[in-house]
Amino acid sequence: MSVVTRFAPSPTGRLHVGNLRTAIHNWLWARRNGGRFILRIDDTDRERSNEAHVDAIRDDLAWLGLDVDEVHRQSARFDRYEAALERLAADGRAYRAYETAQELELKRKVLLGRGMPPVYDRAALALGEAEHRRLEAEGRRPHWRFRLDHDRPIEWQDLVRGPQHLDPGLLSDPVIRREDGSWLYMLPSVIDDIDMAVSHVVRGEDHVTNTGLQLQMFEALGARPPDFAHEALLVGSEGKLSKRLGSLGVDAMRESGTEPIALMAKLARIGTSLPVDPVIDPTPLIESFDFATFGRAPARFDLDELESLNARIVHLLPWERVRERLPVGMGAADWEAIRPNLRRVADAADWWDILHGHVEKAAQEEDRPLLVAAAEATAAIDWADPPWPQLVSRLKSETGRTGKALFLPLRRALTGRDSGPEMAALLPLIGREETIARFRAAAG
Ligand code: GLU
Numbered sequence: 001m002s003v004v005t006r007f008a009p010s011p012t013g014r015l016h017v018g019n020l021r022t023a024i025h026n027w028l029w030a031r032r033n034g035g036r037f038i039l040r041i042d043d044t045d046r047e048r049s050n051e052a053h054v055d056a057i058r059d060d061l062a063w064l065g066l067d068v069d070e071v072h073r074q075s076a077r078f079d080r081y082e083a084a085l086e087r088l089a090a091d092g093r094a095y096r097a098y099e100t101a102q103e104l105e106l107k108r109k110v111l112l113g114r115g116m117p118p119v120y121d122r123a124a125l126a127l128g129e130a131e132h133r134r135l136e137a138e139g140r141r142p143h144w145r146f147r148l149d150h151d152r153p154i155e156w157q158d159l160v161r162g163p164q165h166l167d168p169g170l171l172s173d174p175v176i177r178r179e180d181g182s183w184l185y186m187l188p189s190v191i192d193d194i195d196m197a198v199s200h201v202v203r204g205e206d207h208v209t210n211t212g213l214q215l216q217m218f219e220a221l222g223a224r225p226p227d228f229a230h231e232a233l234l235v236g237s238e239g240k241l242s243k244r245l246g247s248l249g250v251d252a253m254r255e256s257g258t259e260p261i262a263l264m265a266k267l268a269r270i271g272t273s274l275p276v277d278p279v280i281d282p283t284p285l286i287e288s289f290d291f292a293t294f295g296r297a298p299a300r301f302d303l304d305e306l307e308s309l310n311a312r313i314v315h316l317l318p319w320e321r322v323r324e325r326l327p328v329g330m331g332a333a334d335w336e337a338i339r340p341n342l343r344r345v346a347d348a349a350d351w352w353d354i355l356h357g358h359v360e361k362a363a364q365e366e367d368r369p370l371l372v373a374a375a376e377a378t379a380a381i382d383w384a385d386p387p388w389p390q391l392v393s394r395l396k397s398e399t400g401r402t403g404k405a406l407f408l409p410l411r412r413a414l415t416g417r418d419s420g421p422e423m424a425a426l427l428p429l430i431g432r433e434e435t436i437a438r439f440r441a442a443a444g
Pocket of ligand 1: 008189202
């Protein structure tokens with residue numbers, strides 16, 4: 001069986017970490033198996049769907065490195081849905097109903113009041129042709145329901161949740177088409193999965209009940225259903241899916257300087273038994289991807305953890321991967337010296353300014369003799385060899401200073417800061433003349 005997965009967002013907003021995680025898992029599974037990854041735009045709801053969001057979704061997936069093999073749009077497939085509905089109606093698996101939302105709500109309340117499950121009573125199934133004509137003559141338009149088979153238990157082996165069982169008698173026949181002719185998500189998704197030969201449906205566990213209903217739709221349409229994997233939901237570090245987190249958009253991540261591979265590394269692995277490792281390309285994520293590692297408990301997403309993972313990944317990125325985002329002239333040696341101090345690639349510019357800009361930080365009175373000595377020692381040492389160890393050993397013996405008392409004033413004089421990249425790496429980048437000049441300036 002060839003593996004085909006699909007990511008099926010509704011274009012009603014920007015992607016956020018929750019649905020991005022689903023996209024990543026679908027992509028990883030397709031790539032792991034040499035299969036195809038489909039982007040399906042669920043735009044049956046024309047009013048809420050927005051072309052700008054479609055573009056943004058495609059752009060965000062591209063930014064993340066999720067290459068898409070096929071793109072489909074539900075809005076281009078209404079003929080297919082129409083044909084399938086006709087077939088289901090002819091087979092007695094779809095029927096027209098006329099109850100208004102208020103009428104249905106009343107029925108629900110009555111059932112709940114009697115302590116019974118609020119399942120639709122199928123009153124519309126009993127309507128004859130004459131009654132349909134009468135209702136339509138009154139100006140009522142029908143909506144369509146899918147008739148569940150109550151005699152067949154719904155069962156499947158979920159790739160994450162294990163054996164699943166639902167009692168169809170406890171479920172209402174789902175509405176599949178509204179009275180205005182628009183489609184609800186449920187049936188079109190099944191038709192698409194059949195037509196696009198989708199082998200695995202990977203989505204959040206909020207869809208578990210839908211899967212039960214949809215399995216019967218696959219059967220009613222004479223198709224073998226795909227395998228299902230329902231992943232536990234994503235929650236914030238405080239335990240609930242906070243509003244902020246739920247709406248944490250990819251756009252915000254991009255702006256904050258998060259590397260796409262950091263987001264992928266994090267979202268691929270949280271909620272699984274595998275460690276969240278700093279990786280610089282997706283290969284290890286693809287190779288290790290396995291639904292058996294997915295846990296049932298909600299996956300916790302913590303922004304601080306993402307930031308520190310991002311930093312660890314930045315420390316590993318080779319110059320070739322970032323050169324276009326670095327200040328003009330910043331070479332591989334500069335990058336390697338600076339990289340261990342960065343949390344984001346963009347921060348390299350600050351260090352570049354420090355290396356090449358104007359640093360003016362007058363030393364404290366008691367450090368001035370040290371800096372006078374440092375300027376002289378810098379001029380005296382052999383710059384063909386690594387300069388920093390030579391400078392340090394001279395100053396130790398000349399001044400008797402060691403540790404912080406020695407290093408901090410030198411660092412401040414050269415960088416204007418109390419911490420930063422290894423001085424041994426920085427010194428050759430600042431260069432002999434500039435080093436002497438900075439020591440002298442600080443000595444006053
Ligand atoms: N458009 C649906 C959603 O975003 C797709 C669900 C599915 O993957 O089948 O929830």
